[in-house]
Amino acid sequence: MTSTTPANPGQYTSTPTTIGGVVGAPSAARAAQLVRRASGGKDSAPVEMTAPFTGLVNATLPQATDADARRAFANAREAQRAWAATPIADRQRVLIRLHDLLLERQDEVLDLVQLEAGKARMDAFDEVCSSALVAAYYGKHSAKILGAKRSAGLIPVLTKAGELRHPKGVVGIISPWNYPLALTAMDVFPALVAGNTVVQKADNQTALSALWLHELAEEAGLPAGVWQIVLGRGSKIGDAMVEESDYLCFTGSTPVGKKLAGQVSTRLTGYSLELGGKNPMVVLPDANVAKAATGAVTACFSSAGQLCVSVERIYVHESIREEFARAFVAKTEALRLGSTLDYGADMGSLTSADQLESVSAHVEDARAKGVTVLTGGRARPDVGPLFYEPTVLTGVTEDVRLFAEETFGPVVAIYGYTDLDDAVDRANDTSFGLNASVWSRDGAAGWAVAARLKAGTVNVNEGYAATFGSVAVPMGGMKESGVGRRNGPEGLLKYTESQSIAVQRGLKLRPMRGLPPKLWTKSMTASMRVLRRLPGR
Structure with missing residues (x-):
């Protein structure tokens, strides 16, 4: 293996205008600007996160308390009503604009991902590509996937049946450190376009990348408060993420995923988990x-x-x-x-x-x-x-x-x-x-x-x-390795509740007055034999 950097660590001397001591990185002032986008943190000691390349400080991050996290969920629940009422076409347009901004401004976040995760730049670019692809897919196809569906009713012509999709409410997302941009996009974007608001617990190590994407989303037209990012240790805010969310999405280790699944199951709310692999x-x-x-x-x-x-x-x-x-x-x-x-x-x-x-x-x-x-x-x-x-x-x-x-x-x-x-x-x-x-x-x-x-x-x-x-x-x-799926129609529909509605006309679904039940059941039995042979049944 060859090295593209000399062994002398002196090349990494920190200056006031660099993050993590890497020359050419975004400024420390820019990092502080991104950090201010995180919710909470007033009552908890901040933490310093270091750059893998150098071991020097990247950013000082506020840490949310349990109360901070629950306050973020309360604010998200308030914002969700207006966001859910926003036409799906408008929600899609936010993602399309975000797709374009991602590609135009990629150099900014390539630096951030490299500095926080220690990636080679090509691997960081993979994250940009993945995020843009997700934004484009859900920006183009969500209306069709979420649209009302007609279904065959019990009795042709007389029974009209269909399915509607409603947002879950407030989605809690716990994101890992290894793919801070791509995995944020793959989980947050479909949750938002489905009409939910999101409270995301981004990992401290790679928080700046997630905060950058959050900033870009609001620049693309996402209303403030619809997507909030809280920073903090799982031991401090994990209970709030589980107890306050209407749906929980977690990416991380299998042991932690199992623990969260046990906690969520007592609330009878939905969840999806992407866990380990060999x-x-x-x-x-x-x-x-x-x-x-x-x-x-x-x-x-x-x-x-x-x-x-x-x-x-x-x-x-x-x-x-x-x-x-x-x-x-x-x-x-x-x-x-x-x-x-x-x-x-x-x-x-x-x-x-x-x-x-x-x-x-x-x-x-x-x-x-x-x-x-x-x-x-x-x-x-x-x-x-x-x-x-x-x-x-x-x-x-x-x-x-x-x-x-x-x-x-x-x-x-x-x-x-x-x-x-x-x-x-x-x-x-x-x-x-x-x-x-x-x-x-x-x-x-x-x-x-x-x-x-x-x-x-x-x-x-x-x-x-x-x-x-x-x-x-x-x-x-x-x-x-997990429960549930991301991407595709399934990755969008999981953030919704399905509702079936049927309208019955003309014929009652119980014997009419004067008609013996035995005769009614015989006629219905014959009808079901016929219905089975009809196309689309």
Whole structure:
């Protein structure tokens, strides 16, 4: 792995006009301006968040108390009535304007995402693309998805039936640190266009990126108070997020997701969860090895592996295993590590010291148990405090922690197979089921294998971006990887309550006066036999 930044940490000397000590970053005054958009925080001590690239302070953030968070929900509930009454066409226009602003002003947020999350700039750009795609999709299609639907009534002509969609009310959204722009957009935008107001708990580490998007949304025409962002620890404001929301959306770890689901269930309100993954990639014997190796690099090491849908297990047919491993290792070793605010680096750093410790512990456990490290396997403090080399392992056995545990970092293990059924079984042998990848020259064969994998999204000849970027199809996890879906019509309708209305004319649905019940039931039985044969029934 090469580095795009010199080892001398002196290049990161902080000045009053930089964030996180990185030259060329947005000014500290701009950061403070964004922070002022967060709700609450008057009665709780602020926290300082640092830049992964340098370890220097990015911003000082106010922290909301339980009372602050509940006040935000009360304000959101007040604002929701007017927002729900706003014509859907007007709500859509906000998203279309926001789409255009995102693309026009992307350089601002690319810097912020890099500084807060430690990403390479290309990985930060992925977030801009995803956010813009979500804004465009729901900006164009929401009216049709949410529109009143006619349905077949009980008795043709005499029974008119239909379905309406109403907003849930106030949606609580708890967002993670790893994709602060994209995951905010994917959850917040459909909730808003459905007529809900939103209270979002953004993660402190990447709060500036979410606050920037919030500012842009109001510039695009979103009324003040319709979307509020609160900052604070889950231990302080988590109860308010659960107890005050009419629907809760959470992205994060499986243990926390299970805890929240238990809390929400007592209120009988809805929720959706996107949780952990241990995502497999299956390389079929006919795959183009060079293309599969190139795709694996992106699938495994984008955002330094801190992506819920990134690949951590690769199953390669034994006939091409050695060739694939050589190509994959060579392409991995060619990756450039760096922390500059440009496109000079292929991979950035981990986001926090906890992440670095977790990744290091997984690799050291594997090394101690005899696993072969084909490349990587060490931290790179010469590049920056939280950098870790992209790492490829082989010979991983079941007693190794990373065999089954999610690493959530730039670490992947290669396994061989000879029988496809065995490869599919091993790929499915996990409590997770978020994303998977299949590689084959034969698209139909790849699709057939994909259909056998127990994952909410499966990509053929791609790692994750094909499904991630196809906003019209749902995205989410099976098994312990989550409940519910984002994107597509399902990602919008989950934020609504369905209401069925039927109008009955002419004929009563009970025997008319003087008609014996037995004769009535016989006639209705005959009618149902006829109705079953009618088209559309």
